[in-house]
Amino acid sequence: MKRLLIPLAAASLSAAALAVPADANPHWVTDDLTAKPSDAYSAAYFWLDSNGAALRKATEYQWDAKDVTKLVAARGEENAAPDGKPGLTAPTGAPKPSASKNVNLPKTIGKVFFVDSAGKYRWCSATSIQARNRNLVATAGHCVYETAKDVYSKWVFVPGYYQGKAPWGVYVGAYAFTAYDLDTYDDYDGDFAFVAVHNGFALAGEKQVEAKEFKAWGGDKWIKPREIDAKEFEKCLLNLGDCWSEGEDKPADVVGPDYPNAVLEKVEVGEEAYKAAKVGKGNGYKFGEPVVEQVTKTQLDAYKGLGKKGTDKFGNFTITHFYTQKWVKPGTSRKYFMPEYVIGVAKDMGRLGDVVGGQGFAWNQPRGQKVTVFGYPAARHPDGDKPYTGVTPKWCSGKTGTKTYQVNTFRVEEHQVLKCSMTGGADGGPWLMKYDNGKRTGYVNGVTSLFHDQDGNDRIDFISSAYFDGEVADVYNKANYAETKSVVGPNGELLK
Structure with missing residues (x-):
């Protein structure tokens, strides 16, 4: 992306709108997803309710297989030089090294889930990435933004997702950061996003309480009716208790x-x-x-x-x-009920980076780098073959292309590419440079953006990512200072 980004100060979210020259557009954008903890609670509960039913219902974000693009107009290295010095930010929370001949899956990867404007439940791939507040997720921009300036609703990250399970909790997106040109023009040279997430959230069961505690409870709560007999009902009425009846006595x-x-x-x-x-x-x-x-x-x-x-x-x-x-x-009979007051007990899982760690970040790196790419592919190839289920993460490994490529359909001028057959659903998955198989860490140097059929056999054979240059690093630095909160307190109560 050959545009000049405005340098970003180390500012809090309350100073999101930085001053810019009157004749220039900013080249980054910040958007609220679910900033308030009370709303974050609802978003997390939406996905976790009924043993993760909504998570299992979601389908992968995907383009129409007929619209899979070709990479065209390869450009020489001299026309796509980095816009500054190369840089690296080290990963955090690295586990102890372990010996393995196979590629070990990093703990940081998972799925992001969201609801689109048509009400469909969707998901993409993503990873936790190092941040000063240990609360940042890296994914594709189109997995956060739904054309122009609209963001998806109920956006959450689930590291280690597997068949409706969230082993390390659900992390609700609070603030999203991406390139101005993606947000405004759907320019996929900026198809990346960094999302600051609240502390993880998990449902820890339910507890029956007295009416006084129920009324004071700030979290999830509900009333379960308990059927009683007529004598108990009369006693309840005499004591001015909370009880009620339904139906009427009718003979057969x-x-x-x-x-x-x-x-x-x-x-x-x-x-x-x-x-x-x-x-x-x-x-x-x-x-x-x-x-x-x-x-x-x-x-x-x-x-x-x-x-x-x-x-x-x-x-x-x-x-x-x-x-x-x-x-x-058949006749009917009147039934009598008393309330059972129940509160939902939630658990604060802590900051994302403290729980699963965070990958490092790299920018302005020479092309031709060896990378290991992870994602949850699920979509069909253009020929209809469906080799992936999206249930478990997959990976590709190899060297990125030494040139940048154009994809006119998506206004792409400078994508980096990798030979790989992963399909839709792998969108947003990290491209990890210098991946240490023992420590399961590396440096995010791209995220899967588009899928391509270069040889024309109706099979995806290349994937591409925005080139992570100094502009991307500036957006990352902006996201790096985002502050988020716990959704629930130490006793499972909802925080304001």
């Missing part, structure tokens, strides 16, 4: 057997009435064969019902019962 109505939802009941009658009843289906018709019940002599003598007393051939005392049919529309 006798109807015909063909009445919708009619219920068959049996009515005990005497032997003569039973013999006189017809066989078939209807009120007063026989209900099966007589039922013979064996009883003791005492039970027989005490019996005063309609059944016929007697003995069987073995001398056992019996009572023979006779039944006819009764078809009814």
Whole structure:
């Protein structure tokens, strides 16, 4: 990107609007996502509720496979020189080195989830990145901004996401930072974003409390109705308690057997009435064969019902019962309830960088660098083949191209490229330079932006990223000072 970025001071978010010359546009933008902890609580709860149902419902952000682009008009190195000296910011929270012949997945990677303007649940790939407040996520700009100046709603980062699970919590986006030209013109030379996130959030269960504590609780809460009997209800009313009733007492109505939802009941009658009843289906018709019940002599003598007393051939005392049919529309009864006051207990997971660490950051690096790229590919290739599920992260490794490339459809003039077959869903995944497989850390030198079919066989074979130059470093430095908050307190209470 050959534009001059305005230098950024080490300012707080309250000074987001820095002074710029009257004849110049700023080349960075800052947008609120979910700045207030109370709103962040709602966003996190939206994704975590019902055991992560919304997380599992989300689908990958993707372009139409027919619109997969080609990289064109390769430009020479002399036409795309870095705009300043190369720089590196070291990663944080690196685990102890471990020996492995395979590529070890970094703890920092995960998915970002959001809701688009059509109400669809979407996700992209992303990573935690080093920041002074240990609260920063790097991803593709189009995974934060939905054309022009609109940001997605309910934006969260879930490191280590797997099948609806958030092992290290959900981190709600507070403030987004990106290039002015992406935000305003959809210029994908600036297709990157840094998002400052609140402390992680997890649901830790629920607790039944008294009404006083319930009313004072600032977090999630709800009332569960507990059914009681009429006596408990009367006692509750006398004590001016919180109780209520629903429905009314209505007796069952006798109807015909063909009445919708009619219920068959049996009515005990005497032997003569039973013999006189017809066989078939209807009120007063026989209900099966007589039922013979064996009883003791005492039970027989005490019996005063309609059944016929007697003995069987073995001398056992019996009572023979006779039944006819009764078809009814069921009645209703009033039900009584008392409230159970329940509060949702949430847990503060801490700052993102303290929990999973943060990758380093690199800018103005020579092209032809070896990088390892991670992401959650899921979309189909243009030919319809779908080799990835998006359930687990995948990776590509190799050297980036020595030239920059154009993609006219997206106003791209200076993308860096890598030979890789990952598909949509890997958008926003980090390009890690100098990746240490043992420590699982490296330096973010790009994020996956676009997917390309260079040989025309309807298979993605290249991916590309914005070139991380001094302008990107200035946007990163702006995001680096963003301050965010805890969503819940030490007892799980919602903070204001």
